[in-house]
Amino acid sequence: MKDMNESETIFDIIKKRRSVRHFNRAKLPDEHMQQILEAGRWAPSGANAQPWRFVVVTQRETLAALAECCYYKMFKSRHVGEAGAVVVICADPGAGSQTYQIDAAIAGTNMTLMATALGIGSCWIGAFEEQTIRNILRVPEKLKIIALIAFGYEVGKASVPPRLPLSSIVHNEIYDTAGEPGIITKKKYSGALSVFGKLMRVLFNKR
Ligand SMILES: Cc1cc2nc3c(=O)[nH]c(=O)nc-3n(C[C@H](O)[C@H](O)[C@H](O)COP(=O)(O)O)c2cc1C
Numbered sequence: 001m002k003d004m005n006e007s008e009t010i011f012d013i014i015k016k017r018r019s020v021r022h023f024n025r026a027k028l029p030d031e032h033m034q035q036i037l038e039a040g041r042w043a044p045s046g047a048n049a050q051p052w053r054f055v056v057v058t059q060r061e062t063l064a065a066l067a068e069c070c071y072y073k074m075f076k077s078r079h080v081g082e083a084g085a086v087v088v089i090c091a092d093p094g095a096g097s098q099t100y101q102i103d104a105a106i107a108g109t110n111m112t113l114m115a116t117a118l119g120i121g122s123c124w125i126g127a128f129e130e131q132t133i134r135n136i137l138r139v140p141e142k143l144k145i146i147a148l149i150a151f152g153y154e155v156g157k158a159s160v161p162p163r164l165p166l167s168s169i170v171h172n173e174i175y176d177t178a179g180e181p182g183i184i185t186k187k188k189y190s191g192a193l194s195v196f197g198k199l200m201r202v203l204f205n206k207r
Helices: 008-017 030-041 061-069 078-084 101-116 130-137 191-203
Strands: 052-057 085-091 121-125 142-152
Touching: 008 101, 030 052, 030 085, 030 101, 052 061, 052 101, 061 085, 061 130, 078 142, 085 101, 101 121, 101 142, 121 191, 130 142
Parallel strands: none
Antiparallel strands: 052 085, 085 142, 121 142
8 A cells, every 4th residue: 555655746746646547456545544544634615605416436336337338539448447446526506606517527636646755546427328327326406416436456557638828728817729639721822722612611610
């Protein structure tokens, strides 16, 4: 069992956290699961409503059932079935916070960062069949299932997906669209190329 590395800064942990999609099925120590859940409990929330409710799943058959209704890029999420535990993050829209989904996401973020600090991998699951999971876990209708987070010990090493540079996402004082990522500067063509360009824009729904 790994103790927290006291010399790691919060930024080290933020950068170290990866979406882990290969787990070794090992059970996680109860103290560590407790610390992960505590990190969620201490999240901020609108009006301090604490609208989150967490369902902790560790039984192998239930994890296997969840894996059947969670997805990664259209494929079933095998890693959910390999996790040591899955925390299903639910939120109560009637708990007094208009930002219940954001609140729940912050709680989840706290949990993934705490897990990283403890040497435990994690992966957010936002693509899932809500009603099927509601039925499996008997989640009351009044709660919304926001996301699942799989936790476990990593097999292999997840690659580091790139991040956009600050220069293309930060705007100083006003929102300047000049360096916007994803916006392709339109080129002016004439003749056949112009017709082709128009056709492509219609096909790909771009103006
Ligand atoms: C709200 C949210 C939903 C996500 N949903 C899924 C998912 O359904 N399946 C999955 O395998 N990964 C999911 N991910 C993980 C992302 O693919 C991952 O965070 C992203 O590719 C960046 O990689 P990194 O987490 O290693 O930095 C989700 C992440 C977030 C924050």
